[in-house]
Amino acid sequence: MNVPQDLRYTESHEWVKRESDGTVSIGITDHAQAQLGDIVFVEPPKPGRKVKAGEAVGVVESVKAASDIYAPVSGEVVAANSDLAGSPEKVNADAYAAWMFRIKPDDAAALDQLLDAAAYEKAAST
Amino acid sequence: MLKSTPLNAVHRAAGARMVDFGGWDMPVNYGSQIEEHHAVRRDAGMFDVSHMQVVDIEGGDVRAFLRFALANNVDKLKTPGKALYSCMLDERGGVIDDLIAYFFREDFFRLVVNAGTAAKDVAWLSALEAKRNAGLTITPRRELAMIAVQGPNARAKFWSAFPALRPMSESLAPFNGELPGDEQMVARTGYTGEDGFEMVVPAARAADTWNALAAAGVRPCGLGARDTLRLEAGMNLYGQDMDEGVSPLDAGLAWTVDLASPRDFVGRQALRAAGQQREFLGLVLTEAGGVLRSHQQTEDDRGAGEVTSGTFSPTLSRSIALARLPRGTAPGDTVRVRIRDKALAAKVVKPPFVRNGKVLVN
Numbered sequence: 001m002n003v004p005q006d007l008r009y010t011e012s013h014e015w016v017k018r019e020s021d022g023t024v025s026i027g028i029t030d031h032a033q034a035q036l037g038d039i040v041f042v043e044p045p046k047p048g049r050k051v052k053a054g055e056a057v058g059v060v061e062s063v064k065a066a067s068d069i070y071a072p073v074s075g076e077v078v079a080a081n082s083d084l085a086g087s088p089e090k091v092n093a094d095a096y097a098a099w100m101f102r103i104k105p106d107d108a109a110a111l112d113q114l115l116d117a118a119a120y121e122k123a124a125s126t
Numbered sequence: 127m128l129k130s131t132p133l134n135a136v137h138r139a140a141g142a143r144m145v146d147f148g149g150w151d152m153p154v155n156y157g158s159q160i161e162e163h164h165a166v167r168r169d170a171g172m173f174d175v176s177h178m179q180v181v182d183i184e185g186g187d188v189r190a191f192l193r194f195a196l197a198n199n200v201d202k203l204k205t206p207g208k209a210l211y212s213c214m215l216d217e218r219g220g221v222i223d224d225l226i227a228y229f230f231r232e233d234f235f236r237l238v239v240n241a242g243t244a245a246k247d248v249a250w251l252s253a254l255e256a257k258r259n260a261g262l263t264i265t266p267r268r269e270l271a272m273i274a275v276q277g278p279n280a281r282a283k284f285w286s287a288f289p290a291l292r293p294m295s296e297s298l299a300p301f302n303g304e305l306p307g308d309e310q311m312v313a314r315t316g317y318t319g320e321d322g323f324e325m326v327v328p329a330a331r332a333a334d335t336w337n338a339l340a341a342a343g344v345r346p347c348g349l350g351a352r353d354t355l356r357l358e359a360g361m362n363l364y365g366q367d368m369d370e371g372v373s374p375l376d377a378g379l380a381w382t383v384d385l386a387s388p389r390d391f392v393g394r395q396a397l398r399a400a401g402q403q404r405e406f407l408g409l410v411l412t413e414a415g416g417v418l419r420s421h422q423q424t425e426d427d428r429g430a431g432e433v434t435s436g437t438f439s440p441t442l443s444r445s446i447a448l449a450r451l452p453r454g455t456a457p458g459d460t461v462r463v464r465i466r467d468k469a470l471a472a473k474v475v476k477p478p479f480v481r482n483g484k485v486l487v488n
Contacts, residue, residue: 034143037154040438040445041414041416043415043416059416061416061417063437063440066419
């Protein structure tokens, strides 16, 4: 399973990357994109929206099914990746490069509560 | 415990993603569903459809029996090998299953029925046979496997894999089948809107047959691509587009039901009494915001409707659907489809969306 060591994860298959400006980037894992199959639609939350950890904030649809994207941490959405509207297949090609949105977390330490690579790999394979 | 086809190990060895499809462990794709879809539209792909059930009916006046049991008229089958698509209805006019009936001899017809309904179908046919005392034998052929080879190059690749079958299969007209050996059938049928064959072989020969086709350049395709291909081709899926609670007249299948002739068949009276209540048409999503899926509600000036099958069409690069809409809704109209918190515009079209590689809607 392709699970980079330097990212954090959720049980709902989001990856979370700490950026140098204090925001976090969020996408779905390689395992998630493989499960979903060919992705044809991505709808991230709009910038400015306040979100709570665990809240369904966006949608990703494959040919096969629709799946919610959950906010891994509470905070404010500060950016959405508009590239993916025109080329959602980028999520299949490289799930860890295809960030969907960025959050400025209310609490920077909240990230430490998320799964590390080993814990995610274990959660995703059961 | 899931049921598996004789090709299960072949799929797993090829890295297929397997899913529970109505109790069967089946490949949904071997990597990319969209690439498999394009392979069938542009070249040649194959599907393991061994979960579908061959049912042979033999031993007497099979034609008279099926004339009563099926909604379409088997009297259209005049030459041996000719096939007919039909619904099998209950007394209320609901669809028990849709199937293909092949005529081989007056005392031998072959049905190919859906996997999930096979046991129900055989029980229904057997009860009907007993009631009519028709003296027929109804045999589900569980020892047979079936492979569909589809696409513009499907027949050529099939012949390069099986040169000995070329003479008999080259002369097959569309919607005809032949039995080149006792345990084998080749038919020019399919569920993709492309040319090709469906081939029935004994289970023991399934893997060799599959591997020979793969060596000839036929791409293995999963049930995912099968669904997007059949939807583009405007073909109904039993259990989604119609079932026992739906009349064929409300599922776009009036062309398969012959109500004009005096022929008596199961469900005829109910269909005549109820008539057509709904329009069954295609939708193309014209506004971004999601993908059409079954059970989504639609709204237009005439009232509410429902998407019965929806997907993203790889050929059109847009979302398409089959839908049951209010009476009077017509191609060219616009409906709104409820997708999550939005009501998105979709254009009403007449299916099919795609046939033989060509887009037929705009």
